[in-house]
Amino acid sequence: METIQGFEIDDVLGKGGTGTVYRARRNDDGQVVALKVLPLDADPTRRKRFEVEASLGAVLDHPDIIHIYGTGVEGDLGWIAMELLDGFELALAMKDDAFGVDDRIRVLMRVALALHTAHQQDVVHRDVKPSNIFLTRDGGVRLLDFGIARLAANKITKTGFIVGTPQFMAPEQISALPVDARTDVFSLGVVAYELLSGHLPWTGENYTQLMMAICSKPPIPLRSVFDGSRFGLGEAEVDHLVRIVHHAIRQEPEHRYASAEALASALEAYLERDDGALDADAPLPSLDVDPDEFMKRRIDWAVARAARLKVEEAIPVARSNATAPVPNARTRELDIEEREEAARSNALWFVLLAVFVVGLGVALFLLRSA
Numbered sequence: 080m081e082t083i084q085g086f087e088i089d090d091v092l093g094k095g096g097t098g099t100v101y102r103a104r105r106n107d108d109g110q111v112v113a114l115k116v117l118p119l120d121a122d123p124t125r126r127k128r129f130e131v132e133a134s135l136g137a138v139l140d141h142p143d144i145i146h147i148y149g150t151g152v153e154g155d156l157g158w159i160a161m162e163l164l165d166g167f168e169l170a171l172a173m174k175d176d177a178f179g180v181d182d183r184i185r186v187l188m189r190v191a192l193a194l195h196t197a198h199q200q201d202v203v204h205r206d207v208k209p210s211n212i213f214l215t216r217d218g219g220v221r222l223l224d225f226g227i228a229r230l231a232a233n234k235i236t237k238t239g240f241i242v243g244t245p246q247f248m249a250p251e252q253i254s255a256l257p258v259d260a261r262t263d264v265f266s267l268g269v270v271a272y273e274l275l276s277g278h279l280p281w282t283g284e285n286y287t288q289l290m291m292a293i294c295s296k297p298p299i300p301l302r303s304v305f306d307g308s309r310f311g312l313g314e315a316e317v318d319h320l321v322r323i324v325h326h327a328i329r330q331e332p333e334h335r336y337a338s339a340e341a342l343a344s345a346l347e348a349y350l351e352r353d354d355g356a357l358d359a360d361a362p363l364p365s366l367d368v369d370p371d372e373f374m375k376r377r378i379d380w381a382v383a384r385a386a387r388l389k390v391e392e393a394i395p396v397a398r399s400n401a402t403a404p405v406p407n408a409r410t411r412e413l414d415i416e417e418r419e420e421a422a423r424s425n426a427l428w429f430v431l432l433a434v435f436v437v438g439l440g441v442a443l444f445l446l447r448s449a
Contacts, residue, residue, distance in 0.1 A: 084153040115159040133159050135225045138200050143193040145221045166216045170209035180310035183274050189220040191343035198260040207266035208247045245286045250294040250330050261332040268327025276304040
């Protein structure tokens with residue numbers, strides 16, 4: 080049986096972009112852990128993410144954030160020992176009709192409060208999604224995978240790089256603009272949308288179209304895809320949840336909940352059926368997009384992307400292949416060998432898109448002025 084610095088390795092739990100995860104047993108007390116191991120001569124970007132995830136173990140202390148027991152280096156290998164979880168991802172649980180709406184809201188609240196703890200330490204997760212939220216069999220919740228988290232004082236990605244999972248990324252994250260707590264609020268809002276309806280608020284035939292839609296189109300109204308009768312909800316309860324979710328996924332950060340704690344408070348008000356806390360008599364949020372504002376968003380986004388991308392640089396855009404930093408957790412990213420090719424094609428595409436969109440905007444402006 081293999082050993083590494085005080086741990087006996089039992090078997091492989093999964094492999095991913097930031098290392099291999101083993102089931103291991105700590106020699107001094109016999110505790111079973113998930114042991115993530117990464118060769119230190121690995122790709123510098125992956126190594127940096129590994130180092131950030133390891134360092135966060137000393138920063139983040141919350142019962143609903145996966146616990147890291149220790150980190151270290153042995154020879155040319157770095158390792159992180161973390162709690163071994165028994166349960167399943169939220170992505171699987173959401174398909175179970177026996178998982179009631181109030182329980183779903185409680186999970187979202189717990190994740191929101193865990194994120195708030197991270198945000199108080201200047202940590203933005205940047206990859207909040209159902210597969211990074213784990214439900215333990217004893218009723219616990221764990222927020223997983225801080226491998227691409229950003230410390231405010233320690234940026235780990237170059238300007239213009241996209242990291243995250245497209246379906247859950249906020250517009251400012253897609254556009255490689257500064258991110259903060261409200262970025263995670265947006266992602267958790269998309270999780271809430273899917274958790275309630277089984278759908279996503281934006282769609283596209285490919286990741287490029289999807290990200291364009293998130294930045295420039297209104298979301299599909301939750302009210303149109305949320306079947307409250309599935310959970311035995313009345314119209315007022317559905318409207319209450321719709322207001323909360325749409326407020327969380329507003330495309331402009333300044334119009335969202337100012338913090339994950341504020342989102343948790345809104346969810347708690349729903350559980351208490353406290354409509355007054357939300358001003359239940361207010362109209363549902365308008366999802367209409369002014370044509371001028373719509374065009375401005377498309378132009379701003381396309382120009383921002385074109386300005387930040389260089390043909391010779393890599394673009395680790397999220398993709399669908401799964402990794403397993405802990406059992407059943409996944410992070411999507413381009414493989415190292417695909418980066419250079421993807422960089423050239425995507426950068427050229429965005430430059431052409433920027434030129435087209437700007438030209439279209441000018442043409443429409445001239446037509447209106449005529």
